[in-house]
Amino acid sequence: xxxxxxxxxxxxxxxxxxxxxxxxxxxxxxxxxxxxxxxxxxxxxxxxxxxxxxxxxxxxxxxxxxxxxxxxxxxxxxxxxxxxxxxxxxxxxxxxxxxxxxxxxxxxxxxxxxxxxxxxxxxxxxxxxxxxxxxxxxxxxxxxxxxxxxxxxxxxxxxxxxxxxxxxxxxxxxxxxxxxxxxxxxxxxxxxxxxxxxxxxxxxxxxxxxxxxxxxxxxxxxxxxxxxxxxxxxxxxxxxxxxxxxxxxxxxxxxxxxxxxxxxxxxxxxxxxxxxxxxxxxxxxxxxxxxxxxxxxxxxxxxxxxxxxxxxxxxxxxxxxxxxxxxxxxxxxxxxxxxxxxxxxxxxxxxxxxxxxxxxxxxxxxxxxxxxxxxxxxxxxxxxxxxxxxxxxxxxxxxxxxxxxxxxxxxxxxxxxxxxxxxxxxxxxxxxxxxxxxxxxxxxxxxxxxxxxxxxxxxxxxxxxxxxxxxxxxxxxxxxxxxxxxxxxxxxxxxxxxxxxxxxxxxxxxxxxxxxxxxxxxxxxxxxxxxxxxxxxxxxxxxxxxxxxxxxxxxxxxxxxxxxxxxxxxxxxxxxxxxxxxxxxxxxxxxxxxxxxxxxxxxxxxxxxxxxxxxxxxxxxxxxxxxxxxxxxxxxxxxxxxxxxxxxxxxxxxxxxxxxxx
Numbered sequence: 001x002x003x004x005x006x007x008x009x010x011x012x013x014x015x016x017x018x019x020x021x022x023x024x025x026x027x028x029x030x031x032x033x034x035x036x037x038x039x040x041x042x043x044x045x046x047x048x049x050x051x052x053x054x055x056x057x058x059x060x061x062x063x064x065x066x067x068x069x070x071x072x073x074x075x076x077x078x079x080x081x082x083x084x085x086x087x088x089x090x091x092x093x094x095x096x097x098x099x100x101x102x103x104x105x106x107x108x109x110x111x112x113x114x115x116x117x118x119x120x121x122x123x124x125x126x127x128x129x130x131x132x133x134x135x136x137x138x139x140x141x142x143x144x145x146x147x148x149x150x151x152x153x154x155x156x157x158x159x160x161x162x163x164x165x166x167x168x169x170x171x172x173x174x175x176x177x178x179x180x181x182x183x184x185x186x187x188x189x190x191x192x193x194x195x196x197x198x199x200x201x202x203x204x205x206x207x208x209x210x211x212x213x214x215x216x217x218x219x220x221x222x223x224x225x226x227x228x229x230x231x232x233x234x235x236x237x238x239x240x241x242x243x244x245x246x247x248x249x250x251x252x253x254x255x256x257x258x259x260x261x262x263x264x265x266x267x268x269x270x271x272x273x274x275x276x277x278x279x280x281x282x283x284x285x286x287x288x289x290x291x292x293x294x295x296x297x298x299x300x301x302x303x304x305x306x307x308x309x310x311x312x313x314x315x316x317x318x319x320x321x322x323x324x325x326x327x328x329x330x331x332x333x334x335x336x337x338x339x340x341x342x343x344x345x346x347x348x349x350x351x352x353x354x355x356x357x358x359x360x361x362x363x364x365x366x367x368x369x370x371x372x373x374x375x376x377x378x379x380x381x382x383x384x385x386x387x388x389x390x391x392x393x394x395x396x397x398x399x400x401x402x403x404x405x406x407x408x409x410x411x412x413x414x415x416x417x418x419x420x421x422x423x424x425x426x427x428x429x430x431x432x433x434x435x436x437x438x439x440x441x442x443x444x445x446x447x448x449x450x451x452x453x454x455x456x457x458x459x460x461x462x463x464x465x466x467x468x469x470x471x472x473x474x475x476x477x478x479x480x481x482x483x484x485x486x487x488x489x490x491x492x493x494x495x496x497x498x499x500x501x502x503x504x505x506x507x508x509x510x511x512x513x514x515x516x517x518x519x520x521x522x523x524x525x526x527x528x529x530x531x532x533x534x535x536x537x538x539x540x541x542x543x544x545x546x547x548x549x550x551x552x553x554x555x556x557x558x559x560x561x562x563x564x565x566x567x568x569x570x571x572x573x574x575x576x577x578x579x580x581x582x583x584x585x586x587x588x589x590x591x592x593x594x595x596x597x598x599x600x601x602x603x604x605x606x607x608x609x610x611x612x613x614x615x616x617x618x619x620x621x622x623x624x625x626x627x628x629x630x631x632x633x634x635x636x637x638x639x640x641x642x643x644x645x646x647x648x649x650x651x652x653x654x655x656x657x658x659x660x661x662x
Contacts, residue, residue, distance in 0.1 A: 071123060075140065078116035082143045085110060085150055107154075107230065114147045114237045148243045152250055155234045159254040162227030164220070166262045171220060171297060222258070222305045232313045244317060251313075252324040255306065259329040262302055266294040270332055276339035281348065284340070288352045291336055292359045298329060299363040299370070307370050323373040330371065334379050341386040347401055347426070350394035354433045357387040361436075388440050395441065398426060399471065403478045410489045413590035413649050414498040416506055417486060423479050424510040427472055431515045434468055441467040447474060469519045476520065479507070494543035497535040498589055498647075505532050505596050536600060540607055543586070547578035548607065551615040568619050572631040575612070579634070580654050583642055590649035597647050605643055609636050 085106075121140045124133065223231070231251075238247035267290035276284065303326050310322040337356060343349075361384060368377055402423055411417050430437065448462065451474050462470050483503050487496040508528045511517050517525065550571045556564060591597040613636040623631055634642075645652055 071120065072136075074116050075120040075136075078113040078120070079139065079143045081109060081113035082117065082147050082150075086146050107233075110147075110150070111233055111237060114144075114151070114241075117143050117147065118237070118240055144241055148238060148241055148246065151234050151238055152243070152246055155231065155238070155247065156250050156254060158227060158230055158234065159223075159251065162224040162231070163254070163258050164222060164224055166220065166265045166302075168265050171218070171301070218301055220301055220305060222255075222302065222309055228309070228312060235313050239314075239317065248314075248317060248321045248324065252321055255325040256328050259298075259302060259306070259326070260332070263294060263298070263329060263332060266290060266297060268294045268333065268336065271336060271339065273339040273342070276336070277343050284343075285352055287336075288340060288356060291333065291340075292355050295333060295356075295359045295363050298333065299366050303329075303370050304366070319372050323371055323376070326371060327373060327376055330367070330376055331379065334376075334383050337383045337387060341383070341390040345390060345393040345397050347394060347398035350391060350398060351429055351433070353387060353391050353394060354436055357384065357391055358433075358436055360384055360387065391436070392440050395437070395471070399475055399478070402475050402482065405482060408489060410486070411499065413588060414490070414495045415502055415590035415592055415649065417483065417499075417503055419482065419486075420479060420503050420507055423475065424507060424516075427475070427516055428510070428514050430468065430472065431519075434466070437468040438466045441471055443467050443470045447471075450474075451477060465519070472516075472519060476507075480504070492542075492585075494539050494586075495589065497539035497542065498591065501532055501535045501539065501596065501600070502591055502593070504528055504535070505593060508532070509593070532596075536603055539600075540603060543582060544604065544607060547575055547582065548611055550575035550578065551611045553618075556619060565622055568622055569631050571615075571619075572623070572633075576631075576633050579639065579642075583645065584651065584653050586646045587648060588651035589647050591647035601643050601646060604646070605640060608643070609640055612636055612639055 117140055121137070121144065124136050124140060235247050235251070238244065267287075269287070271279075271287075279287070306325060307318070307322050310318040310325070314321050337360065340353065340356065360380065364380060364384065367380055371377060402419070405419055443462075447470075451462075462473070465473065483500065487499050490496045490499060508525060511520055511525060556567050556571065591600060612634075616632060616636070620628075620632055642654065
């Protein structure tokens, strides 16, 4: 250690001096070299201040700096500002007034006063304790309490004053309509899906509206932008003063009410489960549509904006404040969804439930990113699950309706049964929900076995199909089987085939004109076209065989004997009777499709007209004379004209005017 010649000249007063002097005596008495003794003395001297502090503590004295007169003056000035706005003095606004502080200048002055009080409290807390100090601390605490009460009210009024009402018209104007799925035949599903007999075409202009999507840039101001800074300033002082609970409570209460008002503007009502279950379906359907819009708007626009606002005002307290603000609004939406999911399941509810499922599914990632409340997120996940189950249950009800529809009342005209209209339009709408239904539906071994045993299905085709497409194929098979059973209601076999032609042709046309063709395949279409041709052939045989048998040569000789003439007269009379009977009956039958109707008339004409013309040409001369018109009542051209009246659905009777003989 290097020696030093510097010896301290002043080491303190009182006890410190005495203690240091004693230490010096001890060092000098030690039998050590001079250089070492001097270093030891230097070390002891460096403890001067520390020894002094220790002595103060022993004697009960505090060396912490006390507040200056300038600090005290600033505190008293700030206290005066706080007390002036306490409301007890003259000129102060009442607590019910819309603006508690008269101007922006008043706000700045008041906030600066609060800052000075907060700073004074921090400073006075390290001053020596004593009676006077405690009095100052009490005064500061009282001032802060008064200030926080004032700022709490000011925060409430500023929130109300700066809240921007939701402009639903402008918001809906920014909604894209390209996601609307229109089906001009949705109305054919009918008002009452439980009874196929009530389905008709009179309301076919109706459509199923899936709902609109929001544009990516949709934004609304939740708070007047000019008021955000004021809110942040007020919140900052309350948080610094330890009034975070009061601050967050005021903010979340006001903003929660604002979000509730937004829900009301969007048409979302607060309904109990019992109320939802009592609502008629057409009214509930409208409420479900509004809910779907609200979910998209609330999550994508309102909550996103609310979270951005909380981040700006509260920073580290943002999550807690936002969770408390958003919880009521989100839970109201979820509660309605829960009520809908547990109502009685039926086919007509499927599409709107799927709309709800998809709206919540698409919004869930954003909701999960915004809200950190585990309970709310768990409830949202639970609702997704129960909506999925409700969709599966409603789809199963549709399948059961197709499989078990056993009405025995025939379609009197042999035309379209309501069931294929119902099923095919339902199927077309299902295609719009392929992704969702594929994720929800599954195909059991029991389903596959029943399909193969009952309908002779090809399992190789099923292997390449999605769950939805498999279930749709099963329903199509059930539909065809059910139509076969319904055709047996008709006693007239010819009408059975007309009925089957009408309904299978309708199904094929619906498949060809939609994406269903991609599901069922071209082979499926070709097989059904073949069936239609078979039904047409069977119809001709059942309906016209008797009439055509009258135009055969058997039993009619080439002579003009009386026996031959009588036989010929009988043939013409029988043919006329058959034709008139067919005309009377089958003009009342209905083939709605113009192309099928024309093709069927052509088939009849190709069978009947040539045979009739040939028969008249060979044997008509044998009945020439005065009474020939009694038996040859129609020309071939007459018959062709009359055939055009068949299948119009309007019964007619032939009133023949007897022709004069030539």
